[in-house]
Amino acid sequence: MTETLSGDAFSADLLRGHTDTIVLGALRGADRYGFEIYKAIRDATGGRHEVKEATLYATYRRLVKDGLVEAYWGDESQGGRRKYYRLTDAGRAVYRTNVAAWVATRDVIDILLDTAPTAKDHTR
Amino acid sequence: MTETLSGDAFSADLLRGHTDTIVLGALRGADRYGFEIYKAIRDATGGRHEVKEATLYATYRRLVKDGLVEAYWGDESQGGRRKYYRLTDAGRAVYRTNVAAWVATRDVIDILLDTAPTAKDHTR
């Protein structure tokens, strides 16, 4: 914090509250292991933003505790253990609800900040 | 928390990190007093969401401390004191930066959740 926003405007902590949903979303298509999700998020932001490893592993723990994902060790028997996560039905339901919440929240913030992307808007 | 998202999907805490920017934005056009901003936000969400008073007054304090806004008492001498807030130059600059951060963050989340509003998107 206090990082006063370096050049290209990605303040840490702005994804706060969305991390769970992002992780759940990452598991929509297939089971994935922790580090894989970490890299996926990092890459999706073009490297400009990164959700810290510690944050993600804490998130995984929370999601498992809440029954939204299940964890199991992969069988990389030759070394390099990987813990995989699988979306549960409950997780899938929460994901859907959270996406709706995101869209609603996004639109409200867009209204409050006057940043709604419209046809005439040059930002898109 | 743990509120498991009631019906229309507004989880508290999703605005977290954006409150400062929203308040700064509310002061763009004119000085406003605390409760006025509170009502403006509440109304902008159609009453579906509310940033709690305690949250906002904490926010004002923080913004003053950081020199982003200045506070002064209105001259409602006949009663009903109101504390007004005025955007400083620093506040205006931070606002601009934060808006850029919001747009960047919003777009990243849209990508991660696959919720980007497009022309063919029925959500708009």
Next chain:
DNA sequence: AGCAAGTACTGTATGACATCAAGTACATGA
């Protein structure tokens, strides 16, 4: 007049969560 409801502001906890900092362990290429 009496009283509820709304306006307006304040202060002290509390808890969630993103991150920091530090660490373990294995694999691989120079």
Next chain:
DNA sequence: TCATGTACTTGATGTCATACAGTACTTGCT
């Protein structure tokens, strides 16, 4: 062999949104 990358873990720490509990004035209703 030694740095670098992969992969996971855990114990602080700090920020911030909120709960909770006030104070004080005003206005509308009866």
